[in-house]
Amino acid sequence: MKRLMFKLGILCMSMMFYVCQATSNLHPVILVPGNGGNQLEARLTRGYKPSSLFCHWYPILKQKGGWFRQWFDPGVLLAPFTQCFADRMMLFYDKDLDDYRNAPGIETRVLHFGSTQSLLYLDPSLKRATAYMAPLVESLEEIGYVSGETLFGAPYDFRYGLAAEGHPSRVGSKFLLDLKDLVEKASRDNGGKPVIIVSHSLGGLFALQLLNKNPISWRKKYIKHFVALSTPWGGTVVQMVTFASGYTLGVPFVDPLLVREEQRTSESNTWLLPNAKVFGERKLVITPDATYSAHEITRFLNDIGFSRGVYPYTTRILPLMEQLIAPEVPITCIIGSDVRTPETLFYGENGFDEQPDVVYGDGDGTVNMASLLALEKLWAEEKHQPLKVIRIGGISHTSILQNDSALAEITGEIYSINSRVVSSVL
Numbered sequence: 192m193k194r195l196m197f198k199l200g201i202l203c204m205s206m207m208f209y210v211c212q213a214t215s216n217l218h219p220v221i222l223v224p225g226n227g228g229n230q231l232e233a234r235l236t237r238g239y240k241p242s243s244l245f246c247h248w249y250p251i252l253k254q255k256g257g258w259f260r261q262w263f264d265p266g267v268l269l270a271p272f273t274q275c276f277a278d279r280m281m282l283f284y285d286k287d288l289d290d291y292r293n294a295p296g297i298e299t300r301v302l303h304f305g306s307t308q309s310l311l312y313l314d315p316s317l318k319r320a321t322a323y324m325a326p327l328v329e330s331l332e333e334i335g336y337v338s339g340e341t342l343f344g345a346p347y348d349f350r351y352g353l354a355a356e357g358h359p360s361r362v363g364s365k366f367l368l369d370l371k372d373l374v375e376k377a378s379r380d381n382g383g384k385p386v387i388i389v390s391h392s393l394g395g396l397f398a399l400q401l402l403n404k405n406p407i408s409w410r411k412k413y414i415k416h417f418v419a420l421s422t423p424w425g426g427t428v429v430q431m432v433t434f435a436s437g438y439t440l441g442v443p444f445v446d447p448l449l450v451r452e453e454q455r456t457s458e459s460n461t462w463l464l465p466n467a468k469v470f471g472e473r474k475l476v477i478t479p480d481a482t483y484s485a486h487e488i489t490r491f492l493n494d495i496g497f498s499r500g501v502y503p504y505t506t507r508i509l510p511l512m513e514q515l516i517a518p519e520v521p522i523t524c525i526i527g528s529d530v531r532t533p534e535t536l537f538y539g540e541n542g543f544d545e546q547p548d549v550v551y552g553d554g555d556g557t558v559n560m561a562s563l564l565a566l567e568k569l570w571a572e573e574k575h576q577p578l579k580v581i582r583i584g585g586i587s588h589t590s591i592l593q594n595d596s597a598l599a600e601i602t603g604e605i606y607s608i609n610s611r612v613v614s615s616v617l
């Protein structure tokens with residue numbers, strides 16, 4: 192408490208004195224992580240069919256009720272266990288339900304919704320190697336934020352996405368409802384102050400949907416600002432490698448083909464395929480026989496041998512991807528740039544089972560510039576949409592959450608959003 196008062200004291204010195212008589216000047220912050228950005232637990236039930244003997248007993252140590260950490264567990268980097276992991280992460284599109292569900296015999300859960308706890312480290316026993324939002328949370332604490340009081344987290348099952356109007360998406364929709372409740376609760380607990388949503392990567396797509404699924408009166412009442420870090424507004428070319436050949440984030444000894452099937456079934460990965468509104472006619476994948484732009488994802492999915500994915504892509508995801516609607520609450524995009532980012536993929540005679548030759552362009556290493564900057568272009572004519580873009584050279588998709596100067600930029604922006612209320616009131 193003493194530390195908080197001290198920090199607030201510093202904040203106050205730069206503001207008019209009577210504003211500081213309020214208990215806390217801070218607008219509550221809610222952190223929405225990206226794809227793979229929080230812990231996920233699983234347990235095996237009777238319907239589970241292990242794909243190998245290893246999976247029978249892996250992992251040996253389980254918690255009460257049979258739960259174990261499914262994401263992220265470094266043990267699965269060892270070859271025999273990678274397959275167990277991939278089978279258990281896999282989603283299935285059920286045509287009768289028109290929705291995605293877990294693999295048979297697998298239950299999953301996300302712990303600590305509302306808290307930052309499960310997004311600080313992906314594996315708390317390997318803090319250094321798996322730190323995710325911990326450095327950002329520490330930086331926010333330095334300007335006076337307190338977890339559980341003014342700072343909250345919204346972890347979710349990132350394998351699931353959302354679906355276009357008229358299609359059920361049980362898991363994703365439940366997350367948006369929970370997030371809405373969290374926004375209202377955070378505001379209520381802070382004297383009715385509207386909240387600042389801070390998202391990373393995929394979390395930004397969910398946050399934009401949250402805003403647009405709720406009426407403008409709700410947004411005005413509860414949302415002070417939306418700070419979107421590294422958001423792939425129009426998807427990424429990297430996602431096409433993921434679907435075609437599997438993608439292991441540079442982990443050298445994991446065979447990408449082992450995880451490809453699992454990655455293809457992730458609904459959120461489908462959501463991150465390149466959007467034609469953003470990538471236009473540009474050829475993204477080139478083979479000896481064909482070329483594919485973002486307009487030709489359906490043909491691409493068929494040709495890579497994933498025709499199963501075409502129906503949910505065209506009915507559920509494509510219409511959703513097209514909904515990049517200005518929510519008319521102030522938005523700041525903070526992005527990295529000047530990092531080599533896959534822009535065109537060349538496949539040879541051996542087809543999609545081999546990793547492609549890559550031509551690189553500008554971006555944050557994962558997300559292409561066109562996608563990071565998409566809102567500026569798409570919303571150029573929007574008169575009621577305040578939009579600011581902060582570009583940080585040399586910062587990658589993940590280092591934006593690690594690098595000191597990037598963190599200073601983010602907390603500086605959040606600090607200034609908090610001060611802005613003062614200047615507009617006075």
Ligand SMILES: *[C@@H]1O[C@H](CO)[C@@H](O)[C@H](O)[C@H]1NC(C)=O
Nearest residue numbers: 583584585586594595596597
């Ligand atoms: C942070 O990124 C900048 C580039 O923007 C770089 O110059 C600096 O060395 C990085 N800091 C650390 C600690 O990696």
